[in-house]
Amino acid sequence: MKASRALAFARQHRSRFVAELKQFMRFPSVSNQPQHARDVRDCAKWLAKHLRQIGMEQVRIIPTKRHPIVYASWQHASGRPTILIYGHYDVQPPEPSDEWRTPPFEPSIRQNILYGRGASDDKGQLFAHVKSIESYLKTQRALPLNVKCIFEGEEELGGSPNLESFVRRNRPALHADAAVISDTRMLGTGHPALGYSQRGNIRFELELRGPEQDLHSGNFGGVVHNPLQALCEMIAGMHDSEGRIMIRGFYDRVREWSDEERGYMASTGPKDADILRDARVSKDWGETGYTLYERITVRPALTVNGISGGYQGSGVKTIIPARAIAKISIRLAPDQNPATIDRLFREHIAQVSPPTVRVEIRTLSGSRPVMVNRNHPALHAASLAFEKGFGAKPVFLRSGGSVPAASVFQKHLGIPPVLMGFALPDDRAHAPNEKFHLSNFFRGIETSIWYMAIAAKMSPGKSEAPQGRSTQQKQGQI
């Protein structure tokens, strides 16, 4: 099957594709805010209906403990490889809402850039594959290979809490040769990238309780331990002055890389100045002895994502607050294990907790780090597809963020995640004014079209999975 007819179709229907993406983005599918549960469900329904309309089969909305998974497949390419296409239709909260130039759920286009929550993370990237599928099915009533789509609604909950059990439960039906995941970033405009490494992730909520209720700081200031102060002391003690994490045993499994790998990273990855520019900060911070690219990919990081405690309104309220809460996430270097870090973190907190406050730790979610062999044929196919779609050979890039699905597919299906990102580093994922360049959306569609055509020719048996697996489609029940 040739890519050319699909490509022509995709080019012809660009403006409709963009209009549809805007529709998709209008659902405020904020998975971690209970008030948006219905919006998440509505978004799933819209997506499922859309997949049916473009000709996908076996379309299901599969409930989980919280937000549903949208599944669809097309499995008539007998004898050809099967790819999983993964994406997530849920989005981060829009807060701080007043910093958006245009409302987060009213997508708008300025200078060929699409603005709105989910533009690049991940509705826009997910939709590039949907439109690639449509371009084949509408022109040739077939795909070059077998496709199974898993579009989940819980990625932004942190750690995709219910994806793993879904995949484990449906292992036979989900057999595939590679998992295509477009939820990562390129190196920069015109410089596509293929991910081969991701940091893991584990998130905590740390709550300190002091007095039963807020106390007047005049009447009691000086004799009652302030849980907010105690929290600050704990957090301050989590790093040394060099930016290293001060949890006993924390670095035991953090690998020091060979000069060869560090050289490869230095030649392919972003430079310090690029990373600072993307972050829009003038000075770096963190562990000495590593490039910034190394610090955000092969070194772990502990980040306080939020603190709330005491009075936060305007003016003054002179209290000793009754409690304080911090949200903390730890990014794990390759080889670190979330369960181990969970234990070490809890041991550390237990050790530094003062007797004057009660401390509770809630582990919110975790995901393992991911490493893929850069020489896997599925990545080679992706590299060729990028050359066609973006007109440039992609670099192999490590990523600091985590797509939990990648580790889930790797562990339970034994297939390599193909981290094929269409977003830019400064696309403001998770931040106000999130964006997606339409040129990258269109190139993403074409790259996906090319990927299917090229991967269709992958020889079976080269994948690195431990389990037996065949290139024949399995018509298992989902």
Place this chain on the structure above:
Amino acid sequence: MKASRALAFARQHRSRFVAELKQFMRFPSVSNQPQHARDVRDCAKWLAKHLRQIGMEQVRIIPTKRHPIVYASWQHASGRPTILIYGHYDVQPPEPSDEWRTPPFEPSIRQNILYGRGASDDKGQLFAHVKSIESYLKTQRALPLNVKCIFEGEEELGGSPNLESFVRRNRPALHADAAVISDTRMLGTGHPALGYSQRGNIRFELELRGPEQDLHSGNFGGVVHNPLQALCEMIAGMHDSEGRIMIRGFYDRVREWSDEERGYMASTGPKDADILRDARVSKDWGETGYTLYERITVRPALTVNGISGGYQGSGVKTIIPARAIAKISIRLAPDQNPATIDRLFREHIAQVSPPTVRVEIRTLSGSRPVMVNRNHPALHAASLAFEKGFGAKPVFLRSGGSVPAASVFQKHLGIPPVLMGFALPDDRAHAPNEKFHLSNFFRGIETSIWYMAIAAKMSPGKSEAPQGRSTQQKQGQI
């Protein structure tokens, strides 16, 4: 003039007095929340009207830069002393609102205890004097001495920001022999207290800015300094492990007291266990070498009243926040000067600010510490009045909190503040379920009635003011 007719009247009208106090408390006169500006004004109007109704004269609602002062006087006791009666009709914010058993602005009575925001701080205490005045005027058409009332609406802004300029501007018209202030606490039920020392106060807002906007903690965690973490480090560095404040020069003016004074404090003040019980905590914290009573009265304290930064909603948002804010208040020991501490705090912050964040300090308000000679005749009169009103001789008590008015009157009018508190230490000022025992309200009214009768006989010229002052009323314009 005899107190007996006024006392009889007060006893006879208790239930009406309580009903009126509840009316007064229904105004959500939260001075530090802009959305309640109108409620504050309405409350002032209600109070002014009420003062007119009970027979006070020269009733004025005097605008300030923010919330008005309600002024009233009665100055027909020729040749007799003049007292200022001070109170504040504004209240603290009700937050956290969901911790109230009954709504904060719907006063309710359970077991002879009045619950609601402002019950004891300060509407209930202020109103005891209003009802004392009424009890004289309604029965004898006169007061035993000259009275000038200053009821302000900005005490809970912290530092009564516009009271000082009002007093300075109206110094001649406000001449008096003593300032009666009921905004403090007794030692415990049945144990009245007269304040003779207050800590001063200065409040800051400390803002740290890092990246221009929130960043994805996966993509940038490890290379960008987190302003929330930097804030925690700064706050952690403000105390040593013994609870001492680590600002250079901070203790230079903190006096070590004589064994005699410490002995007096130990014999009259609350015991460590009393203070812990009032705070409802099991373990103390703070500077070693001092009793808890000393720590909250003659030792300074630095309290973080609130922190906000990053994501505070439910679940997770994995960001490096763009900024973080802390509200910090410092209670000043006698002899410490707010302006000096302001400078030292700023010097300290400048010294510890890392180059990776921008730091801004806003000084919100300050008030000087207060010390009164325990032998002043105005305090002697108050002691006798307490014996009559509460059936118990009051102890002289130092207070950890600050009524900024006390320092303003002492400085600008040269008169002693008579800190005549009717509230209990566990009345939950500034906290949910604030309360005022009706028995203390009624005894407060009677104590005020007795005070006027007794203070009327104070001989002039014994007050400690530097300026010339006479016992004759001045009919200056307010």
